[in-house]
Amino acid sequence: MSDRPWLSAYPQGVPAEIDATQYPSLVALMEEAFTKYRDRVAYSFMGKELTFAQTDAQSRALAAYLQGLGLVKGDRVALMMPNVPQYPVAVAAVLRAGFVVVNVNPLYTARELEHQLRDSGAKAIIIIENFATTLQACIAATAVKHVVLCAMGDQLGLFKGALVNYVVRKVKKMVPAFQLPGAVRFNDALAKGAGATFQAPQLLPDDIALLQYTGGTTGVSKGAVLLHRNIIANVLQSEAWNAPVMDKIPSGEQPTSVCALPLYHIFAFTVNMMLSMRTGGKTLLIPNPRDLKATLAELSKHRFHSFPAVSTLFNGLAHHPDFNTVDWTHLKVSVGGGMAVQSAVAQLWLEKTGCAICEGYGLSETSPSVSCNPVTVSRFTGTIGVPLPSTYMKLIDDAGNDVTQPGQPGEIAIKGPQVMAGYWQLPDETARAFTADGFFKSGDIGTIDENGFFKVVDRKKDMVLVSGFNVYPNEVEDVVAKCPGVLECAVVGVPDEKTGESVKLVIVKKDPALTEQAVRDFCRSHLTGYKQPRIIEFRTELPKTPVGKILRRELRSS
Known part of the structure; x- marks a missing residue:
């Protein structure tokens, strides 16, 4: 097999390599967009539009405000919001000021949030008020000294913004009472920053842009250290890959992408927000994609060309009675990621x-x-496609040797300019994650065919993939073990038509009076929604190896 058999599958015009050195930093990429596309709409949200020029001005003001707090280059700033316009403004501000973005899932419990804030050492957080009560519960145990509070209506103008905030706070009661003394409102921070001096730091390709937290096999989530050059490379790879169809958008029509995936998830961060910056595209921000009716109502108002999503969202939308209220005829690329796409979907x-x-x-x-599969495909292939430009993939066995036979399974290993620098402050974990020749070990078992198309067949780790989100059994087990009345427990993933997989929890009781409802209530207070067990089963014992290790595979099959 040749070194890169997949190159023959590349559509015409897609290069084998990209040049990630054309920007010294993500900030240079964004500032190019702010100048080049000043008058274009960058973000559309609830009927309100934010131009590239406005994003430029607001992010510069917020960057000046953050610098005025005494933060220095390299300090971490956490962002905890759904898809609202304050998010991209905050990302641009944090990066322009020379700081590091720490993306946080807004649905995290206080326990999960505390771990991420403590581990990252974040000194500031920009958070939507809906989840301020979670922060209040753990902030004292963290290094966070500065809080910027956003509200749903911040960017919607005086009248509409006030109305939206009233409905969210008083009618829908989505903002539990909280106390965060010293917190500053987002619009007040912008106003203060607008009158302050912004000092543009020198940013280099190897400076850290993001800490992107991923589940850990030890049950503790780890921060993947993504450098400016890593994200730049992936933006340029994605642009080159989509070009064969995106180049067919009529001249003068702005490329538009649907951002229904959360921006705190790296998929949307790169292929929606940052790719749209590079191409001067408009991003349609969908704050709650689970509300399918509202999502379709929003999409019915726009013409759009790109739609990255997970299988469950494609499925939910396609089955919704309002699906045909949307004009889908301009859609050029539907990218499925985050979890396996089901062929029926x-x-x-x-x-x-x-x-x-x-x-x-x-x-x-x-x-x-x-x-990715070539964007020119006219049918679903059931594979994960071929490596992107400048990317090498191979299969290795448990000893680290290359697996070269087509169809023979091995662990997928990856090398390319988009691969992280390592795990935040975990040198041993970082060393274990890479092969001697510098390939990142994914933990996924795959096969490759003679044309270079890869397929994922299993996972080496015990991770459960729920709607594209990683759930690590050890973390859930660690939480459940603290539930009064539990003697032992084990977690596995089981197939689920809606979410791909769901969490199954098996418990051996210490207290015979322990009920399923008590376990569910305990999990609800300590685990975010997608980590909570869908199935709870009580047994008298757990299957184990002779040395006492729980046999998760037996729990899966029984």
Whole structure:
């Protein structure tokens, strides 16, 4: 087999290599966009539009405000928001000021948030008020000294903003009472920063841009250290890959992408927000994609060309009665990632939109995109496609030797400019994650065919993948073990039609009076929604090896 058999599968015009050195930093990429596309709409949210020029001005003001707090280059700033315009403004501000973005899932419990803030050493956080009560519960145990509070209506103008905030706070009661003394409102921070001096730091390709947290095999989530050059490379790889179809957008029409995936997830961060910066595209921000009716109502108002999503969202939308209220005829690329795309979903999506789902593959540790099916495909392939430009993939066995036979399984290993520098402050974990020749070990078992197309067949780790989110059994077990009345417990993933996989929890009781409801209530207070067990089963004992290790595979099959 040749060194890169997949190059023959590249559509015409897609290069084998990209040049990630054309920008010294992500900030240079963004500032180019702010100048080049000043008058274009950058973000559309609830009927309100934010131009590239406005994003430029607001992020510069917020950057000046953050610098005025005494933060220095390299300090970490956590962002904890859904898809609202304050998020991209905050990302641009944090990076322009020379700081590091720490993306946080806004649905985290206080326990999960505390771990991430403590581990990253974040000194400031920009958070939407809906989740301020979570921060209040753990802030004292962290290094966070500065809090910027956002509200849903901040960017919607005086009248509409006040109305939206009233509905969110008083009618829907989505903002639990909280006390965060000294917290500053987002719009006040912008106003203060607008009158302050902004000092642009010198940023280099090897400076850290993001800490992107991923589950840990030890049950503790780890921060993947993504450098400016890692994200730049993945943006340019994605642009080159999509070009064969995105170049067919009529001249003068702005490329527009649907951002229904959360921006704190690396998939949306790179392939929605940063790629749209590079191409001068408009991003449609969907704050709550689980509300399918509202999502379709928003999409019905726009013409759009790119739609990255997970299989469950494609499926939910395609089955919704309002699906045909949307004009899907301009859609050029539907990228499926985050979890395996089911063939039935792909078939239905193709029938209903005329745009085949291109399944791709990636990880938080790879910024995220590693491989993808050619965007010119007219059918669903059931593979994760071929490596992107400048990317090498191979299969290795447990001893680290290359697996070269087509169809023979091995662990997928990856090398490319998008691969992380390592895990934040975990040198031993970092060393274990790479082969001697510098390939990142994904933990996924795959096969490769003679044309260079890869397929994921299993996972080496015990991770459960729920709607594209990693759930590590050890973390859930660690929490459940603290529940009164539990003697032993084990967690596995089981197939789920809606979410790909769901969490199954098996418990051996210490207290016979322990109920399923008590366990569910305990999990609800300590684990975010997607980590909570869907199935709870009580047994008298757990299957174990002779040395006492729990046999998770037996729990899966029984």
